[in-house]
Amino acid sequence: METTTTEFFHDFRQELLVGAEANGSFQLSEFMEIVANELVETGVTEGFELCHYRAQRGMRVDGYWFDDEGMLELFVADFESRDKLISLTKTDVDTAFKRVTNFFEASISKGLSGELEITSPEYGLARQIADRKGAIRRLRLTLFSERSLSERIKELPDSVVTGIPVSYQIWDISRLHRQRSARSHKEPLDFDFEHMFGSGIFCLPAHQGTEAYQSYLIVMPAELLASLYERFGARLLEQNVRTFLQARGTVNKGIRATILNEPGMFFAYNNGITATAQSVETRMTDAGLAITRVIDLQIVNGGQTTASLFHTKRRDKADLSRIFVQMKLSVIDNKNSETIVPKISEYANTQNRVNAADFFSNHPFHVRMEGFSRRIWAPAQKNVQRETKWFYERARGQYVDSQSKLTPSEQRRFKAEHPKLQMFTKTDLAKFENVWDDHPRHVNLGAQKNFAQYARRIGREWEKSSDSFNEFYFKRAVARGLIFRATERLVSVQPWYNGGYRANIVAYTLAMLSEITKRKxxxxxxxxxxxxxxxxxxxxxxxxxxxxxVNEDITKPPDGISNISEWCKKEACWDRIQSRAEEIEKLLPLDFYSQLISFDERDEERKKARKTQRIDNGIEAQRQVLSISSDKWAYLHRELSARALLSPKEESILKLAMQIPAKIPTDKQCLVLLDTLEKGMDEGISLD
Structure with a gap:
């Protein structure tokens, strides 16, 4: 049963109030973080830094983000913790955008930073805007509102401020509700090519003879592709491709060389782009069929090509007029997108595999973590009788989807069993883990870049030993999450905390705690x-x-660095904090050191957990193998033998499986059988 916008508003408000209390944050900060996290997860924005500033001179800003492509995004809030849903008027919108525009103008040309406290977040932002004056190519102003626009506004007219192009977007409570309610949990992009570029894009239908889906072959002008990427950035890329780009950087040297030196050969040299859409509109013209409109265009392979075209045009002033890119566009309706689009993405990216690119929500690591989270009960907290579970959201929106078909009483039971504050996502997990095991700098780079780094690392470790990811790993990850969130609350109530850089302080605090325990x-x-x-x-x-x-250290960056958040992203910041480890060790109470466990104790825990996981893997493998009849194993044996694809070991174990249930394969033999089954599937052999 779908909720109304009013019902969603009241649910959202309760979520915000509970979250603010649990995280020890102000309601305004919690509001900005909740909405910003939604947009980061769905690729609307790359990242978000809190920065609350209000002045009587009609200036306000509540957050910001500098991306690597010359765009600055400034966020402003419309939030008064209202207990009723009311309308957001055009006058309110204009006032909010005027205030954040005034802040930008005062920062870039009126020396605002000179009037601000040097350790405050607003000083760092204002100073950085002034310092980057020549590098800011675009400005995007985003309004977060707890109210609802009376009419949906998809786009506000662009403008220019101090010579810089400015675009505007509004995320009101209705738009947030639509995004959370959408099957794909992201707001689809709607491209009207005739309106945007004056004409449609010519195409060749490639779906004759099938009603399963529509497909088109397109020769896409590079100028148009670069223009779309400049305007919409990461939103144009399917989520898996965004992770891939985060892992590899933005410009491919080979693609750049072709653009600059042999533009006429680009079509011949480049593999092209694979894309999907929810729907398209076409029109027959004298020159042939043209696509005039596309709903939710997503690039699932070719993100590197798309980004490289944009960057090479901007950085090298490259002429893209002679360059064309082949595109295969598959139209997949919203109903089937969750199952088909990941497969298209996976298969299309097979030629250029990178661990992070393969680390999608259906990767076995995520599936296993999800299984633990649905099965393992967390011990009841002090003075509480009921045990609960930590809900791992492997795919975006699972927590809400799990409740969508429940009755009110079943929903209450679900929330009692899986409290909202015990839900954590893939990016949360990456944050909890990387501050301990990798590098705090990655966490300070933002959720997506940090997840890309985590994906690379876990992808390598999974290949070496998947048994290491077991119940102990899951419980340890939750414990680290408990420490992380407790540290957020602690920092917020410290007398020295001035409201800024909490995320940076928390990341380096836990990294230093990890460093000190290693030293001991x-x-x-x-x-x-x-x-x-x-x-x-x-x-x-x-x-x-x-x-x-940590706070004392990061708020005193070296000369020449004005923005503390940017300083926290540098290797030198962590190096300097690490140099104070011995000093910090002497400040800590002795009883803390007595509570640490030894390397031997930790290794024994890990050893037991790996052994248990191996047993679990064997049991699960046997369950899967025994669910397949002997006739089907015989069919698999016959097909693979005909293609000469069986090793002697696989041959003998398959013959054993052909005798089920008279003979039962061992757990190790079952693992071999599942690998053989996967080999058959790769060859197009289906047991169905």
């Missing part, structure tokens, strides 16, 4: 934290001490 040849007892579902007073004290030193 010990480890945090994560299983104890899991069992207690929280941290004790001793650890709270340690986190308070470390966070104080």
């Amino acid at each position: 040849k010990g480890h945090i007892d994560f299983l104890r934290i899991w069992n207690e579902q929280g941290i004790d007073v001793s650890l709270e004290s340690v986190l308070s001490i470390i966070s104080y030193v």
